[in-house]
Amino acid sequence: MDDTVLLTGAKGAVGTAIREGIGDKYDWRYLFHNPPPFDPDHPYLVGDVVDEELMAEACEGVSTVVHLAGDPRRDAPWDSVLDNNIHGTKVIYDAAIDAGVETFVFASSNHAVGHFETEREPDIYREESEFMLDGMELPRPGNHYGISKAAGELIGRYYHDEHDISVCNIRIGNLTRDHPPKEYERGQAMWLSYRDCAHLHDRAIQADYDYEIVYGISDNDRKYYSLERPKEVLGYEPRDNSAEYTFEGEPKDEV
Known part of the structure; x- marks a missing residue:
């Protein structure tokens, strides 16, 4: 793909996994909330996603937006998530539409469905x-x-x-x-490795689809999120599995 891909929130954990895993596959444009503490290997902008002029500049000439930016705190106060995450x-959607962006990949979260677990834990986290x-x-x-x-x-x-994006x-x-x-x-059941994270976003950039909601986890033996849709629609082929590790943090001998 020769067209530019905008990556917002490029310094966060997901952004880091993407930069390290598929950073050489695309003509990236990064957006950082603060000046990065390293020298990025692609052009970048610094600022807030609520800045309409900056977002218009960020989306100019872009084919795909991978939007990760926002307040990532699970206990973030309402005023912050309202401004940074929702508004x-x-x-950035407005800027993307005005710029003719074709594909928008949005970093949602397991927390969007967190209360499905409330009456089912801890059994929901187990393989059976x-x-x-x-x-x-x-x-x-x-x-x-x-x-x-x-x-x-x-x-x-x-x-x-x-707008048919x-x-x-x-x-x-x-x-x-x-x-x-x-x-x-819980963490083992919804584990996502860095390389599977990068691969999943690579497939979301490349695949053809209309509107999708998929789960972003590795192919763990114990899981309560289905991977059928990302495998079928995106061509996601996860390589990691939390069951393949001892919980001293080392891979099992047979892996």
């Missing part, structure tokens, strides 16, 4: 559980941050229907760099 997503979410269910946010992510999915639904919402699980979290069943 900011609307601002048959309960599975597939992206077709209505949101059940577990906190204000989750509300903002559910709102972002809904904003994308509107812009797809109104392709939209993929990825409900990202528990992203860690090196290994699944130790002694934490």
Whole structure:
């Protein structure tokens, strides 16, 4: 792909996984909230997603937006998620439409469906559980941050229907760099490795679709998020599995 791909929130954990995993595949333009503490290998802008002029500049000449920016705190106060996550997503969608962007990949979150777990934990986190979410269910946010992510999915639904932009919402699980979290069943069930995260976003940039909600986790033995849709629609081929690690953090001998 020769067209420019805009990556907002490029310094965060998901942005880092993408930059490190597929940073050489695209003509990137990065957006950082603050000046980065390193020398980026692609052009970049610094500022807030609520800045309409900056977002217009960021989206100019862009074919795809991968939107990760926002307040990532699970306990973020309402004023912050309202401005940075909800209004900011609307601002960048407006800029994307005005610039003729074709594809919008939105970083949603497991917190958009957090209250599905409330009456089912801890059994839902175990391999023998048959309960599975597939992206077709209505949101059940577990906190204000989750509300903002559910709102972002809904904003994308509107812009797809109104302007025919392709939209993929990825409900990202528990992203860690090196290994699944130790002694934490929920984290193991929704684990997403860095390389699977990069690959999933690569497929979301490349694939053809209309409007999708998919789950972003590795192919863990214990999981309550279905990977059927990202595999079928995006061509996602996850390589990692939390069951393949001991919980001293090392891969098992046979892996």
